[in-house]
Amino acid sequence: MTGREAADRRRALVCVAPTVLALGALTVYPGVWVLWLSLQRRIPIFDVSRFAGFENYAFLAVDSRFWSAARTTAVFTLGSVALEVVLGVAAALAIQTQRRGRRLALSLLLLAWAMPAVVAAKLFEWLYHPSAGLINVALGRHAINWLGDPLVALPAVIFADVWRTMPFVAILCYARLLAIPADVYEAAQVDGAGRLGTLTRITLPLLGRILLLATLFRTLDALRAFDIMFVLTGGGPAGTTETLTVYAYRALFQTLQLGFGSAVSVVVFLLVMAVAWAYLRLLRAGAVTA
Amino acid sequence: MRTRLRALADIAVILALVAYAIPFFWQLLTSFKPEAELLRVPPLLPSRLTLSHYKVVITQSLMPQALGNSLGIATLTTLLSLAAGVPAAYAVARLPLPGKRFLLLAIVASTAFPQIATVSPLYLLMRALELRDTWTGLVLVHASFALPLTIWLLAGFVREIPIEAEEAASVDGAGIISLFRWVIVPLLAPGLASTALLTFLFSWNEFLFAYTFTVSEASRTIPVALALFPGVFEVPWGDIAAASMLASLPPVVIVIALQRFLVRGLVAGAVKE
Amino acid sequence: MVALRRAAHRSLWLLGLLAFGGCVAGQETAPVTLVFKYARILGNADPLPALLRQFEAAHPGVRVRGEALPWASDDQHQFYIINLEGRSPGFDVMMLDCIWVPEFARAGWLLDLTPSLKPDELAPHFPSAVAEATYGGRVWALPWTFNVGLLYYRADLLAKYGLRPPETYETLVEQVRRIRAGERDPTLDGYVWQGKQYEGLVVNVLEAFWANGTRVLAEDGTIFPEPARAADALRFLRGLIESGVSPAWTTAADEELSRRAFGDGHAIFLRNWPYAMDLFEGQDSAVRGKVAFAPLPGRARGEQGVGSTGGAHLGVSRRSRHPDLALALARHLTSEAAQRAITLGAALSPTRQSLYRDPEVTRDHPAMPRLQALALAGRPRPIVPYYLLLSATVQPEFSAALVGIKPPERAIAEAGTRLGYFLEAVR
Numbered sequence: 004m005t006g007r008e009a010a011d012r013r014r015a016l017v018c019v020a021p022t023v024l025a026l027g028a029l030t031v032y033p034g035v036w037v038l039w040l041s042l043q044r045r046i047p048i049f050d051v052s053r054f055a056g057f058e059n060y061a062f063l064a065v066d067s068r069f070w071s072a073a074r075t076t077a078v079f080t081l082g083s084v085a086l087e088v089v090l091g092v093a094a095a096l097a098i099q100t101q102r103r104g105r106r107l108a109l110s111l112l113l114l115a116w117a118m119p120a121v122v123a124a125k126l127f128e129w130l131y132h133p134s135a136g137l138i139n140v141a142l143g144r145h146a147i148n149w150l151g152d153p154l155v156a157l158p159a160v161i162f163a164d165v166w167r168t169m170p171f172v173a174i175l176c177y178a179r180l181l182a183i184p185a186d187v188y189e190a191a192q193v194d195g196a197g198r199l200g201t202l203t204r205i206t207l208p209l210l211g212r213i214l215l216l217a218t219l220f221r222t223l224d225a226l227r228a229f230d231i232m233f234v235l236t237g238g239g240p241a242g243t244t245e246t247l248t249v250y251a252y253r254a255l256f257q258t259l260q261l262g263f264g265s266a267v268s269v270v271v272f273l274l275v276m277a278v279a280w281a282y283l284r285l286l287r288a289g290a291v292t293a
Numbered sequence: 294m295r296t297r298l299r300a301l302a303d304i305a306v307i308l309a310l311v312a313y314a315i316p317f318f319w320q321l322l323t324s325f326k327p328e329a330e331l332l333r334v335p336p337l338l339p340s341r342l343t344l345s346h347y348k349v350v351i352t353q354s355l356m357p358q359a360l361g362n363s364l365g366i367a368t369l370t371t372l373l374s375l376a377a378g379v380p381a382a383y384a385v386a387r388l389p390l391p392g393k394r395f396l397l398l399a400i401v402a403s404t405a406f407p408q409i410a411t412v413s414p415l416y417l418l419m420r421a422l423e424l425r426d427t428w429t430g431l432v433l434v435h436a437s438f439a440l441p442l443t444i445w446l447l448a449g450f451v452r453e454i455p456i457e458a459e460e461a462a463s464v465d466g467a468g469i470i471s472l473f474r475w476v477i478v479p480l481l482a483p484g485l486a487s488t489a490l491l492t493f494l495f496s497w498n499e500f501l502f503a504y505t506f507t508v509s510e511a512s513r514t515i516p517v518a519l520a521l522f523p524g525v526f527e528v529p530w531g532d533i534a535a536a537s538m539l540a541s542l543p544p545v546v547i548v549i550a551l552q553r554f555l556v557r558g559l560v561a562g563a564v565k566e
Numbered sequence: 567m568v569a570l571r572r573a574a575h576r577s578l579w580l581l582g583l584l585a586f587g588g589c590v591a592g593q594e595t596a597p598v599t600l601v602f603k604y605a606r607i608l609g610n611a612d613p614l615p616a617l618l619r620q621f622e623a624a625h626p627g628v629r630v631r632g633e634a635l636p637w638a639s640d641d642q643h644q645f646y647i648i649n650l651e652g653r654s655p656g657f658d659v660m661m662l663d664c665i666w667v668p669e670f671a672r673a674g675w676l677l678d679l680t681p682s683l684k685p686d687e688l689a690p691h692f693p694s695a696v697a698e699a700t701y702g703g704r705v706w707a708l709p710w711t712f713n714v715g716l717l718y719y720r721a722d723l724l725a726k727y728g729l730r731p732p733e734t735y736e737t738l739v740e741q742v743r744r745i746r747a748g749e750r751d752p753t754l755d756g757y758v759w760q761g762k763q764y765e766g767l768v769v770n771v772l773e774a775f776w777a778n779g780t781r782v783l784a785e786d787g788t789i790f791p792e793p794a795r796a797a798d799a800l801r802f803l804r805g806l807i808e809s810g811v812s813p814a815w816t817t818a819a820d821e822e823l824s825r826r827a828f829g830d831g832h833a834i835f836l837r838n839w840p841y842a843m844d845l846f847e848g849q850d851s852a853v854r855g856k857v858a859f860a861p862l863p864g865r866a867r868g869e870q871g872v873g874s875t876g877g878a879h880l881g882v883s884r885r886s887r888h889p890d891l892a893l894a895l896a897r898h899l900t901s902e903a904a905q906r907a908i909t910l911g912a913a914l915s916p917t918r919q920s921l922y923r924d925p926e927v928t929r930d931h932p933a934m935p936r937l938q939a940l941a942l943a944g945r946p947r948p949i950v951p952y953y954l955l956l957s958a959t960v961q962p963e964f965s966a967a968l969v970g971i972k973p974p975e976r977a978i979a980e981a982g983t984r985l986g987y988f989l990e991a992v993r
Contacts, residue, residue: 008389014469015388018380019396022440025377029415029437030403036414044991047651048673049951051991062987067980068962097305108306110548111313113555117544119498121516122537126316129323129530133815135332137319151762151818153969166312171559178560227407230500234520239763240817241965241972248409255413256505257644258955259651260988265413272410279405420651508649509633509656521641523606523634 037272040265048259059266069267071242072250076274079161079232079246080225086165087221088214091172096206098173099180109177112170120167120230127163128235150236153243160244164231168224172217179213180206219282226275247271324534331530346535356536358510359518364543366428366514367496370435374443374492375485377436382447383477387459403441408501419506426508434506435496442495443488446561450484451477487558490551497543515540598628598888600895604661605635605642613911621898628891638820639663639765643954650675650883658892659899662707662879664698664946665765665953670881671706672951677882677889680704690902691917694875694946701951707879708900709917711908714937714944715773715873718828718836718846721858723749731860733871735777735802738835738863742811745834756811758824759837761803763965766820768957769874770837771964772947774799778868782956783948787993790982793975800967800974802865807968817969829853837862839876840937844913859933861940875944877917915941952992959985 044055063069098108115123130136131149139146149159183206191201229248232238238245238253245253248271255264323331324346326339350356384390385397415434424430454477462476478485500516507513513521519540522533547555604614618630635642643666649656650670662670670676683705688696695709719731723745732738742756760766775781780795790796806812815823821838828836829845831852836842846857862871880896882889898904905916909927915937921927922938947953963981966972972980 011388012391015384015390018384018388019390021377022381022444023396025433025437025440026399026403029434030406030411031399033411033414033418034406036417037410040413046991048647048669049992066984068984093305094309097302097309100299100302101306104306104310106552108310109556110552111310111317113548113552114317114541114545115313117494117498117548117555118541119500119516119519119544121500121519122540125519125533125537126320129320129534130316132530133818135334135530137315137337140334140337148815148818151815153971166316174556174559178556223405227409229409230516234500237763239962239965241763241969242962243971245962248407251409252412252501253958255416256648257640257958258988259647260955261413261417263988268407268410268413271407275405275407276402279402283401426649426656505648511656521636521645523636 034272037265037268040261041269043262045262045265046258046260055262059263062263063266063270068242068245068250069247069270072245072247075157075242075244076226076246076248078157079164079228079244080222082158082161083164083168083225083228084218084221086161087169087172088218090165090169091217092176092207092210092214094169094173095176095180096202098177109174112173115167116170116174118167121234123163123167124231124234127159127166131159151240153240156236156240156244160232160235163235164225164228167231168221172214172221175213175217176210179210183209215282215286219279219286222282223275223279226278227271247274320534320537323531324538326531328531346531347539349529349532350535350539354522354532354536355510355513355518356515356539359513359515360539362428362507362510362512363497363515366431366435366512367493367543369428369432370439370496371489371492373432373436374439375489378440378443378447378488379473379478379481379485381440382444382451383473385444386448386451387456400441400444404445406438408438412501412505415502416505425506426512428512430506431503431512431514434502435499438499438502439492439495443492446488446491446558447481447484449561450481450488453484454480483554483557484561486551487554487561490547490555491558494544494547494555598891600628600630600659600888600892601657602630602632602659602661602895603635603657604632613907617899617904617907621895624898625891625894630895633657635661640958646670647673658883658886658888659895660881660883661710662881663765664695664709664875664877664879665957667699667707667879667881668701668949668951669954671701671704675884676706677884677886677893678704679706679708679882679893682893690920692875692919692941694944695877695879695917698875698877698946698949699879701949707881708896709877710880710900710905711878711914712917712941713839713841713876713915714941715769715837715862715876716840716859716937716940717862717871718838718842718857718859720831720834720853720856722856723834731858732863734866735863736866739806739809739811742834753832755813755827755833757806757835757837758812758819758827758833759816760820760824761807761812761816761965761968762818762820762823763961764820765957765961767961767964767968769876769947771800771803771960773837773862773872773874774803776869776872776945777862777864778802779865782960783950789985789989790978793978793982797974797978799865800964800977804968804970804974808970817965828857840915841913843933844931859936859940861943873940873944875941875946877915952989955988955992956985959988 041059042054042056043052044058045052094112098105101108128150130138133139133146133148133151136149138149147155150156187205188201191205227248228246229252232244232246233249233252236244238249247267251264251267251271254260254267322339325342325344327341327343328345330339385393390396419425419430422430424433458476458480459472462472498516499514500520503514503517504520507517519533519536522529522536602618606612614632618632622628622630636645642663646660646666650673667676688699688705688709691709692712695712699705699707699709717731724731724741727741727745727748729741729744732741738757746754746756760770772782775796778795778799780792780799782796783789784791807814807816824836825838825842825845827833829842829851843857843859845851846853848854862873864871880899882892882896886892900917902918902921905918906921906924906927908914909916909921910930916922919938922934928934948956950956960981963972963977967974967977
């Protein structure tokens with residue numbers, strides 16, 4: 004190793020030292036600690052603090068509320084991501100066809116994405132109000148109890164979340180579409196491809212990779228989602244909008260059951276990591292064949 | 294065929310504009326509607342506009358302090374995150390780092406980390422260090438959460454810097470600090486701006502940690518103040534609408550004035566590997 | 567160089583002077599600020615600011631800062647436990663829902679008031695309010711306001727059909743059918759109550775349990791000692807919604823939503839707390855002069871109806887830096903004069919029994935003596951430190967049964983299992 008290389012290695016270590024320290028102390032250490040907590044029965048209010056092994060997990064395995072939350076998380080994630088991707092691509096394509104008003108459309112979309120989820124939640128809570136909400140006023144006599152009806156509450160939350168996060172997919176696709184050189188389309192036209200043909204055989208495949216990335220981001224975000232359902236419905240009615248994160252948070256901080264709540268958190272952690280790993284393998288496989 | 298597809302696209306754009314503009318405008322309208330008319334719809338439009346909700350929010354609620362807290366915490370988070378992230382990104386992109394693959398893996402894994410997983414141990418940690426209800430505690434947590442994405446983005450931007458610029462500087466005998474100060478950071482400026490904006494927005498919008506670690510108006514941020522907006526038995530929709538408008542101000546400013554950087558940051562995060 | 571040294575000396579002197587001045591200034595009384603956390607009070611005129619200023623006038627050098635809590639009881643509770651779990655919560659006097667007192671006492675967040683209280687100081691208050699303020703034989707809070715569940719009814723409608731206030735729910739259902747058939751008003755609901763998934767739901771369900779002769783916790787600590795009766799009570803409540811006696815939005819209704827529906831004249835019966843009466847008798851009320859209240863009905867083959875008691879207590883934080891002043895503030899706010907002011911200005915009922923026959927109060931609220939009788943008959947929710955854990959665990963199950971997505975038997979069974987697992991660590 005040359006002196007220059009050794010100096011560079013030293014410099015590199017110095018450069019990453021603060022990061023390693025911060026991540027180690029505030030992400031890795033708590034990540035391990037939560038595993039330890041999940042193996043305990045820990046309730047500060049009652050001075051309960053004892054090792055319990057896998058008791059919490061054994062209970063979760065047969066807990067109906069846990070499985071209901073898992074189901075809700077799955078439905079929310081799949082529904083949300085599917086809608087976002089489809090609508091995002093459609094929005095990007097539609098904006099691209101416009102000559103004027105692109106900036107306005109992009110600004111509005113970005114605004115919805117940039118504002119805090121709590122603001123969007125309050126916005127929709129008011130829109131969904133059973134008597135004074137804009138949606139029910141428009142529906143008149145066919146008014147629906149959006150946040151109170153167990154069959155409608157989850158779709159209502161999904162819709163609010165899609166509204167807020169679809170712009171992310173739209174912007175990514177739009178940027179990618181802009182990067183497609185015009186001669187690609189010209190060549191397709193010369194070959195006699197119609198609009199629809201161009202769409203399916205050229206545009207969408209070129210969008211493929213970025214869509215996969217966008218889907219990855221959005222899936223992970225949807226699995227971890229907390230703000231929107233916590234503020235909009237609190238997990239109700241009757242737990243129909245309670246995802247695993249809300250269940251974990253309620254267990255942790257509504258009743259300070261730190262051991263049990265940590266067990267639910269660990270399940271979320273493992274789930275998210277598993278999904279991330281699966282996606283990354285897909286991405287790498289795609290990169291190899293592309 | 295072409296015109297029909299064009300018409301379809303036009304309709305789609307109009308629908309999108311309507312779907313995204315109406316909720317904002319309805320909330321804006323609600324914030325100016327007199328209290329008595331809020332629940333009596335239709336008619337949708339108010340008979341007169343009133344500033345009473347804004348008055349309540351500004352004089353009687355915690356929103357002004359929350360605004361200050363959010364501004365301070367988001368700014369500090371951004372500064373801290375960049376201060377630690379720029380050197381790390383440079384090291385990852387350009388220097389022979391021992392264990393680089395491992396670090397990269399850790400960084401990528403951290404971007405997927407769910408906040409709920411660490412909130413209970415962090416709660417105990419904050420309690421032990423007496424950092425609850427302080428700016429410090431929240432800034433540290435936010436910065437550590439934003440770091441992985443910051444490094445990922447910045448590494449991509451660093452790789453865009455032509456290596457010749459660095460080589461020229463080191464030929465001139467520049468040490469690493471001068472290298473950063475005169476070459477890296479200026480060339481990185483647009484990428485820094487994008488990353489800074491994304492980090493600022495993340496910290497501004499963050500809810501779970503802020504809700505758990507803030508106690509009083511000493512450190513409560515905007516999203517928490519909005520979520521905990523006090524009513525008596527019933528919900529003060531007009532006041533909440535006014536508070537929502539105030540809470541959206543920085544994002545609005547960023548989107549309108551700094552849109553270019555924001556989009557660049559978003560795209561860079563997805564396109565760069 | 568010399569100039570530098572001179573400048574350094576000068577600045578050192580200046581610093582010293584400032585420090586000295588600061589010390590002297592500090593020795594004069596720095597104002598003591600007490601922080602009082604409470605939920606904003608509904609009513610024509612909020613009497614709290616005046617009471618706080620009164621206290622400041624009586625204690626020169628002391629300032630009291632009132633801070634608002636979030637609006638729902640569950641949110642307030644979560645706020646308290648997240649904050650009190652830390653070292654210094656930053657507030658001295660706290661408004662507590664009566665159900666939190668045993669829990670906060672057990673957690674060590676409240677100052678033990680027993681040594682500071684005079685003997686019989688709490689005698690003027692309702693016995694159940696005092697019981698709710700006591701844990702482990704010691705007193706942890708001062709009773710402040712009182713609540714008991716009541717049945718409000720449209721006296722004009724009942725009189726029109728020659729009916730007396732119902733003593734059983736079965737009678738109530740019959741009366742609703744008759745009146746609605748006669749009135750033929752599609753916007754007139756029958757019986758509105760609180761079915762949203764929150765603490766209020768547990769109150770309503772407990773009242774239904776008690777009317778059906780069962781409860782959630784037995785004396786020996788058994789959970790759901792008579793599960794069949796509990797399931798039956800839940801089924802009855804669900805039946806009210808299914809049959810249309812109660813509107814579908816009951817499952818999203820809290821106190822205010824149900825009060826508004828009744829207060830706009832769209833319901834015949836309402837279960838709510840005493841505060842609503844003042845609002846019904848307000849100037850713009852659509853039901854002014856038409857509302858009366860009665861005890862909650864029972865079940866035909868069950869027991870007599872009994873209202874749940876509730877209310878707020880004032881506790882002193884154990885980590886308060888000024889415990890004596892804080893206790894003085896709590897005493898001031900729960901004194902007879904203060905409770906009278908609160909009853910007159912806001913729609914809250916006092917815990918001091920004498921005020922229910924006080925001439926000034928009964929002039930404005932003639933129904934007070936009757937309310938006192940009902941209050942004495944009221945029954946508290948389980949006074950255990952793990953009540954909130956219990957409530958948070960059963961809420962989603964009760965809600966699921968009410969909303970119809972789970973059969974009542976399964977809801978009770980699952981609630982029991984989960985509660986058993988959580989409570990075994992705590993009892």
